[in-house]
Amino acid sequence: MSKHSNGFKKLSIRRAVALLFIVVISATAILSASLIYSLTKQREIDTALSTLGLVSSIVSDRLEQFDDVGEQTTNQLAYLLSTTPGEKSTAELIEIFGAAFVGNEFLHSIYVGYDNDHFVQLFNLESDYISEQLDLMEGETWMVVVHKTSGNARTKTTRYFFDTLELSREVTTLSNYYPTERGWYTRATPDSVSKSQPYLFHNIRITGQTFSKRLPERNAVVGVDISLAQLGSHFEQSLGDVELLKGAEVYVTTFDGRIIGSSHFDSKKSNLPYVEPMPLSDDQITTVIDAPILTVSNQLNWEPIDFAVGGQPYGYSPDLFRLISDTTGLQFQFVNGLLWSELVEDFQTKNIDILQSIATTNSITDSHIEGNILYELDYAVASHTESATFSSLSDLSGKTIGMIDGWSVIEKLIESYPEITVYRYESYSDALKDVQERRISGVLDNRAVLTNKLKRNNQDTLRLQAIEHVQILPKGFTYVARDELRPYVEIINQALQYLETAGVIEQLNHRWLKSPQQTFGHISNETLLSRIANSLSFGEITAIDIDDKPSFVFVDQVNNVPAEYLIVSLPEEKVLGEVYKYVMYNVAWTLAALVIMVPIVWYFSTPLSNPIYRLVKETDKVKRRQYDQVEKHSSPVREVDELSTAIFDMSQSLNQYQQSQEEFIESIIQLIAKTIDSKSPYTGGHCLRVPELALMLVDAAEQAKDPAFESFHFKNDAERREFRIAAWLHDCGKITTPEYVVDKGTKLETNYNRINEVRTRFEVLWRDAEIEALKSEIDTPENKPQIIEALQARQQMLREQFAFVANVNIGGEFLNDQDKERLIEIAKQPCNAISTINLVYHLLRRDVCPLKVTHFL
Known part of the structure; x- marks a missing residue:
């Protein structure tokens, strides 16, 4: 094993082959493990999906029963109260309500409220969540609450009954509860059962939902309360025996992720x-x-x-x-x-x-x-990302903004800023939707509230802009x-x-x-919310991260009206724990087989190393540009033989390429020399003649027999080429020399600042002014003061004009129209040049020049 100059270790071919074998076997093992993992994982997920599908069916049936109990009970009670003749006494109402509790474990309470605010409500006290809030005596099973107005006093009477409907005790207090002002009462209709959103019940602080229906014949509304605590306990009872769901989190939510029931409320x-x-x-x-x-x-x-x-x-x-x-x-x-x-x-x-x-x-x-x-x-405006910038209410002048109805500052805002149009909205979602669709410029509200709304609704196209504090925005x-x-x-x-x-x-x-x-109590994970909004994802299992923990999530719709969804979150190790163990077992056996095979591969890799070493020597020749010395070596291994042929062919190709490049460089050098010669006809052909003369001199020197030239000769063609290129480039410096320097017909030609010519012409005008003044003084000596004054004015004007021209000459590139007009007027002044002999004209034109020539300045 050698070490390269960059610090990385190099492997011999034997080690490389062994390493390659290890990599291949390892890749095969990884692929096998991946395949096993994939198949086993899919099997476990299918099993989980089947189980969760069953859970979804159970929950869906239970929620359907949940709604059916509420709607059917409400309809039945409405029918009984509407069709039976006469006014119902409290005892009769209790008897009717009590019968409705039979077999309906979800029922929390049943009641009826009249338009005169008379109210009767019956509770079943057997549920644990009720007994925890009330100080009940042993055996008390029923509670009846009656709110009524007697004279000027409104009272609340609470009666507790045993299971035999024997009165246990009675408590009377003042009441300020009016059923006609409650949402379940005002929203009730005679045509259908109205279902409320989850809220805290009035008498017993338990979360639940109310089913209500108006009874036009009785001027009343009948209501049925169903506790959501029963739904959560049902999850524990029905799903507690499912091994997969131990440690899982089960939720029933609305379309926006609000939790209705949960195993972990x-x-x-x-x-x-x-x-x-x-x-x-x-x-x-x-x-x-x-x-x-x-x-x-x-x-x-x-x-x-x-x-x-x-x-x-x-x-x-x-x-x-x-x-x-x-x-x-x-x-x-x-x-x-x-x-x-x-x-x-x-x-x-x-x-x-x-x-x-x-x-x-x-x-x-x-x-x-x-x-x-x-x-x-603080206050802010939620506006579109492409809208204008707002920092104060004045910036909203002429704009239309939205505010939530009920804000006390709306009227004051309209009064103080009449140029701002204010739309009132019932919900933030409707207001933000209009901003997103550019119907209004923004929504004005507290910054913290708007921040939460934008985050909750994932509004990426909207932004918040802080508004300066003013008195009308407290x-x-x-x-x-x-x-x-x-x-x-x-x-x-x-x-x-x-x-x-x-x-x-x-x-x-x-x-x-x-x-x-x-x-x-709200599902905030954006991935989960997006799956709720996408019906195509219902009934499937998806792997996501929840609170930075890998989990599997199952989402399904379990109720249509209103839309309700089941979400089951399972820790990844709960689903794939057995899969991980099985995969690790297979990987261990593969590694054991790999350890056994490595020495065998090491031995059989020897026949590959020698041909490779010979090829390394041939590549060294290529490195030294000895292309004509590269040889071809045969090998029984086809790839090695093809590599040897490729190296040989490459060396031949490189040799041809090097020759073509040398010819190309020489052609460029000759082109440079011709370009230099073309700069001036006076030195044309100089760069072409020098190489020919130099090579003729070299040939003569090499063939000369004189002792002085005995040791003079070129060792090879490379040295001769170097001399030839030097001859072609001997005058290359002229390529950057200005053409007016190279192309000269006489020695005295050059460039200079022509302001000197202008100055000379101003001096001529100065001279002409003095001459005219002297002539006028001779002709009219009595006007001498006026003549001198005129001369001085003319000379002053010439000074100013020349100063202006000189300043323009050294000024910037820009010249305004006024200066241009002044420059043109100065240039129109005639200037007379007098010469007895004009040698230049005489030499060039071979004719006689006029004695007096008029130029324009």
Whole structure:
């Protein structure tokens, strides 16, 4: 083994053959292992696909049952209540509702609400998720909640029953719940069953969906609540015995990735930072102990500030109120499932205690107790990447922008900037779609909210542009509460200051506003979302990375109306663990066989080495350009024999090429010499004659018998060629010599600055002016002062003109029109040259020149 000058080691042919054998066998082993891996992997994936297809069928059937139970129960109850005569008493309603619970494990509650806000609701208390929230007595199975208005008072009566429908206890409290203001009531129609999005139920804080239908004959709406917690527990029960799904994550989502049910449902708390309890005075402690559970508004989709996923509240402000609860002991209960306008209306009607995320300029702060600022947000415009740049509201003059309906700043913006057209939208997706299609110039909102929306909707064609702060765009957002809640507002304000001093507010800012938002209860992986949007990928398994971990994902549609999808995420090692073991076993046996075969290959590689060494010697001759000395060697190995022939043919070809190149170089040299000769007729043929004379002299010197020339001769044709080329190139320096230097008819010809001619002509004009002045002085001596003054003016003008011409001569390339006109006027001045003999004209034209010649300056 040798070492090349570049530091890389070189192998002998025997080692190369052995190495080649190892590479070939290794490649074969790798190919075999790859084939085994591929086939085994495909087998495991097919098995997993079959299993997941069965899971998809089970989930699809269960979701179909989920919807069928809700729709059928609602329709049946609507039919019973509509067709049976007379008004139904509470006892009759409970009997009808109780019968509907039989065999329907998904049912959470059944209720009916009337146009006069009378409301009756029945709960089955056997579910664990209900008993965990209620302080139930042993044996209590049913709970009936009745909201009604008696005189000027509205009450809520809660009755608990045993399984035998024997009354256990009864609790009556004041009520501010009005069913006619709820979304399930307002959206109900008599023609079909209306299904809500997931939200937190009012009485028991469980996430679920409501099926409702209007009863025109009864002036009422019947509703059925189905808990999503039952769906998650069903996943655990039905799929827990499937070995493949142990450790897998199973989700049922909507088209935009929102989780409806999951085997790993998110906790409603989002890993809040720990904070020490806030010191309270004795009066404050008493206030907290006596405080009721305060209801707080929670929006649906104002990420990352205030939103709900699967009915659970998330975001900056819910986290902030949870921290306030941990710090003070006050209990908060979030209300969601409503539009912003509905939340405001519930607050006005005292169904909600605290309305949060209110702009400080909102008029609602004038009529209620306004708390301290919860957070501050900057504003931005989401515009198309090809649109103009916006940095302030003034830049939007003449533009059309979109804003979400319900913003309190819309009217003030229109009033302060009438030249800006504002479109109101119900959703961010519709507004951003219009921006993408260039129907509007942009969407104005808080920067953090728009950042989240663009990220969630994968809007690559849109960009954010920050807007300078102005008074009508408030940065601060606060909360408002009813007047009777003033003691709690004071404690909440104190807690906000305490949290800021403890650095907790900064942690929330970093978590929700300054770093990429975490996603709770929402599928955020772009690949998964794209597969949900692509129906061609349904029912297939795809390998993707989830949280930087290789996984297999199965996506299938399990419900059409509304569209719902099953997503199963499996760790790669769960599916391919056995495949890896089988492949490693085969690779180990292949390596063992390779170790045995290497010595045998080493021995049989010897006959290849000797012919190669002979070819190396022939290539050394080619390296030294000894093409005519290269020989051809035969070999029993066809490839080696062909290589020897190729080296021989190559040397002959290189020899011919070298000769043609030498001829080509000499032709170029002769062409240069001819080019030099063509520069001037006075030296034409010089470069052609010198080589001929030089070679004639050399031949004569070599043939001379004189002692002085005995040792003079060329050793070979190469030296003769060198001498011939030197003769041709003896005058090559003239190729860069200017032609006016080479081509000279006389010795005195040259180039010079012709400003001297102009100066001479100005001197002639100067002389003419003096002559004219002297003549005028002789003719009219009485006008001598005027003549002298005119002469001085003329001379001054000549000075200025010559200075101008000289300056133009040395100036830049640009000359304006005024200077051009002045130069032309100066050039029009006549200049008379007087000479008795003009030798130049005389010699060239052989005639007599006029005594006086007029030139133009």
